Amino acid sequence: MAQNQSSAPDTSRRSERSRRAIYDAALALVAEVGYPKTTIEGIASRAGVGKQTIYRWWSSKADVLLDAFLDLSNQAAEAAGQVPYSIPDSGDLAADLKYVLRATVDELHDPAFEAPSRALAAEGLVNEELGRRFVAQLLEPQLQLYVDRLRAAQEAGGVRPDVDPRIALELFVSPLAQRWLQHTGPITYEYTDTLVDYALHGLAPR
Amino acid sequence: MAQNQSSAPDTSRRSERSRRAIYDAALALVAEVGYPKTTIEGIASRAGVGKQTIYRWWSSKADVLLDAFLDLSNQAAEAAGQVPYSIPDSGDLAADLKYVLRATVDELHDPAFEAPSRALAAEGLVNEELGRRFVAQLLEPQLQLYVDRLRAAQEAGGVRPDVDPRIALELFVSPLAQRWLQHTGPITYEYTDTLVDYALHGLAPR
Amino acid sequence: MAQNQSSAPDTSRRSERSRRAIYDAALALVAEVGYPKTTIEGIASRAGVGKQTIYRWWSSKADVLLDAFLDLSNQAAEAAGQVPYSIPDSGDLAADLKYVLRATVDELHDPAFEAPSRALAAEGLVNEELGRRFVAQLLEPQLQLYVDRLRAAQEAGGVRPDVDPRIALELFVSPLAQRWLQHTGPITYEYTDTLVDYALHGLAPR
Amino acid sequence: MAQNQSSAPDTSRRSERSRRAIYDAALALVAEVGYPKTTIEGIASRAGVGKQTIYRWWSSKADVLLDAFLDLSNQAAEAAGQVPYSIPDSGDLAADLKYVLRATVDELHDPAFEAPSRALAAEGLVNEELGRRFVAQLLEPQLQLYVDRLRAAQEAGGVRPDVDPRIALELFVSPLAQRWLQHTGPITYEYTDTLVDYALHGLAPR
DNA sequence: TCGTAATCGAGACGGTACGTCGGGTCTTACG
DNA sequence: CGTAAGACCCGACGTACCGTCTCGATTACGA
Known part of the structure; x- marks a missing residue:
């Protein structure tokens, strides 16, 4: 089945390095300066990433943060060795x-x-x-x-x-x-x- | 003792009409377009009020809305004739x-x-x-x-x-x-x- | 006669200091880095002015530069004491x-x-x-x-x-x-x- | 002697079909939307060509257009049967x-x-x-x-x-x-x- | 009763961030 | 290899609001 929208990005070409950097930057900024002062530009710049790379995969600051937090939770759970908790x-x-x-x-x-x-x-x-x-x-x-x-x-x-x-x-x-x-x-x-x-x-x- | 700062507005000269208009505009906008899309400029313009009049008496959008909501609650309570509830x-x-x-x-x-x-x-x-x-x-x-x-x-x-x-x-x-x-x-x-x-x-x- | 457009800026409140700074910055940048590398952001930043102040009064980079150059020409002509040349x-x-x-x-x-x-x-x-x-x-x-x-x-x-x-x-x-x-x-x-x-x-x- | 740089593409392997498509797309776009709104991406997409194929052979939008126009002129002259004019x-x-x-x-x-x-x-x-x-x-x-x-x-x-x-x-x-x-x-x-x-x-x- | 000093509507200003576009580079898969 | 495709980093675009700052024009005291 073909993609339904114009300009659907190709997931297989996605840069894992960028995604990780974005998650880290987002969580760090929220912790450091608080959510309202956390900006997409700030995340991008801290992650060493173009803004477009964020907008390509997420629709908003909150969207990024949610994925970052889910990722963090999963990591924490795995680290605790108790995934089926x-x-x-x-x-x-x-x-x-x-x-x-x-x-x-x-x-x-x-x-x-x-x-x-x-x-x-x-x-x-x-x-x-x-x-x-x-x-x-x-x-x-x-x-x-x-x-x-x-x-x-x-x-x-x-x-x-x-x-x-x-x-x-x-x-x-x-x-x-x-x-x-x-x-x-x-x-x-x-x-x-x-x-x-x-x-x-x-x-x-x- | 005199006021030492350029701030400290004179409460007695405050325009009641403006305050009411600001409350109404703030509540209406939040209801119509949602809180994030409600802006100070929007409230001012809808209330027919200068931006400075808002900044003179409140420190932020949330501040305005809290007062507006408190006012609304008090009005509602009075209307119900049950103030000491x-x-x-x-x-x-x-x-x-x-x-x-x-x-x-x-x-x-x-x-x-x-x-x-x-x-x-x-x-x-x-x-x-x-x-x-x-x-x-x-x-x-x-x-x-x-x-x-x-x-x-x-x-x-x-x-x-x-x-x-x-x-x-x-x-x-x-x-x-x-x-x-x-x-x-x-x-x-x-x-x-x-x-x-x-x-x-x-x-x-x- | 009233203004025909929404949001026609008020010429009488215009900042002369900003206009001068913008002209100077525009001419300097064009001379230094060339026209294509001259940007509105660059002019604004060099003039110590918000971008909006440029967009409020001109519609494009070329528009700014034309006014800047006309101003320069007039100044030069006046300096030469030969206005009706x-x-x-x-x-x-x-x-x-x-x-x-x-x-x-x-x-x-x-x-x-x-x-x-x-x-x-x-x-x-x-x-x-x-x-x-x-x-x-x-x-x-x-x-x-x-x-x-x-x-x-x-x-x-x-x-x-x-x-x-x-x-x-x-x-x-x-x-x-x-x-x-x-x-x-x-x-x-x-x-x-x-x-x-x-x-x-x-x-x-x- | 070997090429010392990563550049220096091999002219003999060049795709004639792509070059023609690029010329056509460039001229068409300039005629349709004007030069400033003509973009390398636009030419590439219209020509059904990767951006890199353009950057490999030309250094800028103007460069492409000049070659495209020279090509057009030569074609026109030949069509008129008067090459040594x-x-x-x-x-x-x-x-x-x-x-x-x-x-x-x-x-x-x-x-x-x-x-x-x-x-x-x-x-x-x-x-x-x-x-x-x-x-x-x-x-x-x-x-x-x-x-x-x-x-x-x-x-x-x-x-x-x-x-x-x-x-x-x-x-x-x-x-x-x-x-x-x-x-x-x-x-x-x-x-x-x-x-x-x-x-x-x-x-x-x- | 009249200055006069404040608030007021209006909006220009220096900024920050937005979300988008395109530049030029790089990577992947295919022919 | 050259190529189509397109993700990537980056810089600039033009816009929206921020909070501050003049501007007259009311407006409500206090002399």
């Missing part, structure tokens, strides 16, 4: 969730992740198209891990069978996300532990 | 929370609020200073109402006394916020009702 | 023409005039609109002086009465112009003297 | 010159010659190197024909023996050239006839 299942749901959320807390404090992911989240709020990619390619795959773990817990009797896991996970994941994104409160192990307890046992007296 | 207390905590969250669902679907508040939230993620104002002037006052209602419930015995209300409210408020901001799922009455149930009674079997 | 009339037509053409030879060898006027001539060949302005504002006024002198000579009996002065002047002016523009031969006093003799007395034996 | 010698110099100049007038009005030769002339004014080739390969050979004819006339007594034919011819050729190049006046048979009369018999009364 999943939440551990020790039989104790509360303990497992607390463990994972504590790891998430650490990650959220890592400045290398902070700047780009915050920027992408922000852009995604206002840019429909990017928001969709952000959610589909970054967020949902992570959330799916919680769905799996909760479903396992349901089968083991640790979670009520009528509970919808996709909603249930939001009880502890969304609060953490909001605190981080909007700086509405401190992010600590104690906080995430508390979220898990509240979510599992409810606010009402038993 | 609070969450109703019928004695039935679940019912009260569900009622309020349903009202919030309706508000989130109102396009007049949608565009500016989403834009402000996005800007706040990336702009530290604006983020603080956004949270302090818009978000926290709303959350405080939940704190009050939950504390009342604790005294009435409907919520465990060791629960921290500021954290507890996040169990149902943050999921709704995230779904709305990041389009991670549908926003319905059923959904918010479910959140309240899960939060109050927990995910684990009783 | 004319060809001298000593009664001896041949002598007067030789005198003026020798002055022209000197001028054509002046590097300050050389670069810009050659560039403008070249651009005018290919750019209809500019060509018209070039001819009307620079060339024709000069040629008119010859028309006047030749007409005076006709009345004095030094030129046949049936001769069209506008054509006659081309016999000595055009050859000089072509030699200069196209480097088709040396430009000397001897050469222009010869042209005058040939033109006045013809090639055929008498 | 010369100005006719009927014994009547005035008549012969008028005849040839009338033919030139016709040629100057031919749109197929107009666009490229005007473009080349313009480029030659500003581009030293091209200007030399333009004059040497196109202009001078033509002018030489007038030199020959004038010399013949001198021997026949129709032109004064002390007259320099190379200068003499400029009296009627240059005015025509200037009018055409700079649009400084209409180009008609009457005009060229007049030029010949003025040049031969002079402006002064006899």
Whole structure:
């Protein structure tokens, strides 16, 4: 099947060296000067690349950054040797969730992740198209891990069978996300532990 | 003591007509063309105002929009005749929370609020200073109402006394916020009702 | 009568300092690096001026240069204290023409005039609109002086009465112009003297 | 002796088909969109040729066009069956010159010659190197024909023996050239006839 | 009641970045 | 090898806005 647009670039001739340099430059600039002051020209110049080489493969600054961040995430995952990742299942749901959320807390404090992911989240709020990619390619795959773990817990009797896991996970994941994104409160192990307890046992007296 | 700088404009001479026109133009433009394509020049021209008049009183596009939105919120609240607002207390905590969250669902679907508040939230993620104002002037006052209602419930015995209300409210408020901001799922009455149930009674079997 | 276009700039607010700086920069650059390597960006940067300030008042590089050159010519003429210029009339037509053409030879060898006027001539060949302005504002006024002198000579009996002065002047002016523009031969006093003799007395034996 | 550089392409392997296509494309584009909007990329794409094939054999757009135009001129001359061309010698110099100049007038009005030769002339004014080739390969050979004819006339007594034919011819050729190049006046048979009369018999009364 | 000092509408200005075009070089696959 | 194709680095284009800076023309005090 032929390409549908005029001027569809030839992927096979693409320069891997340029792509890497662009990813590195984009992430570095966002970390150093912040997302709004990061410009396509700045990325190009830092990467030692022509502007056109960026425009040939991406449609916007946000687009570049999303790919750069996805690449970074994949690299990080591979480096950790855990590509088919999943939440551990020790039989104790509360303990497992607390463990994972504590790891998430650490990650959220890592400045290398902070700047780009915050920027992408922000852009995604206002840019429909990017928001969709952000959610589909970054967020949902992570959330799916919680769905799996909760479903396992349901089968083991640790979670009520009528509970919808996709909603249930939001009880502890969304609060953490909001605190981080909007700086509405401190992010600590104690906080995430508390979220898990509240979510599992409810606010009402038993 | 005299003012030492060339700045410090005289508030008493300020043109009310201009301020109103700027608010209206800012909100209209954000709704029509979106936040990124809204420019200071555009606001000035639409408001029939010189650029300097904007720069004299605000420091940035986001700054203008935040004030415009605060003004809009106050107007809306006054129009509803309920300025010192609070969450109703019928004695039935679940019912009260569900009622309020349903009202919030309706508000989130109102396009007049949608565009500016989403834009402000996005800007706040990336702009530290604006983020603080956004949270302090818009978000926290709303959350405080939940704190009050939950504390009342604790005294009435409907919520465990060791629960921290500021954290507890996040169990149902943050999921709704995230779904709305990041389009991670549908926003319905059923959904918010479910959140309240899960939060109050927990995910684990009783 | 109101202006006919959207965004007609306000001439009265125009910055004289910027205009001067732009003229100087344009002429200097054309002289230093040549017309093709002279860029609007280069002019703007050298003049310490924003690009938009150039685009606001001129439509192209050639347009700027033409105005710069006209300004230079006027300045030079004023400096010479001879604004309402004319060809001298000593009664001896041949002598007067030789005198003026020798002055022209000197001028054509002046590097300050050389670069810009050659560039403008070249651009005018290919750019209809500019060509018209070039001819009307620079060339024709000069040629008119010859028309006047030749007409005076006709009345004095030094030129046949049936001769069209506008054509006659081309016999000595055009050859000089072509030699200069196209480097088709040396430009000397001897050469222009010869042209005058040939033109006045013809090639055929008498 | 081997070639020392990476350059120096092998002329014998050159693709004749490509050269023809490039000439055609260049001339067509100059005629259609004008010289400034004619680009190397445009020529290559229209000729169905890689850019490198152009850069291998020519050094610039002007260079291509000059060769294309020379080729066109040769073709035209051959088609007219008069390759070793010369100005006719009927014994009547005035008549012969008028005849040839009338033919030139016709040629100057031919749109197929107009666009490229005007473009080349313009480029030659500003581009030293091209200007030399333009004059040497196109202009001078033509002018030489007038030199020959004038010399013949001198021997026949129709032109004064002390007259320099190379200068003499400029009296009627240059005015025509200037009018055409700079649009400084209409180009008609009457005009060229007049030029010949003025040049031969002079402006002064006899 | 009238200066007079501020704000105001307007928009020119020096800049930065945009997204596009084309230049000239280099690489790949084919004939 | 020469060639068609086109990606690449680069420089300039012409445009959009930024935030600052004059300009009169209102406008609202305070003498």
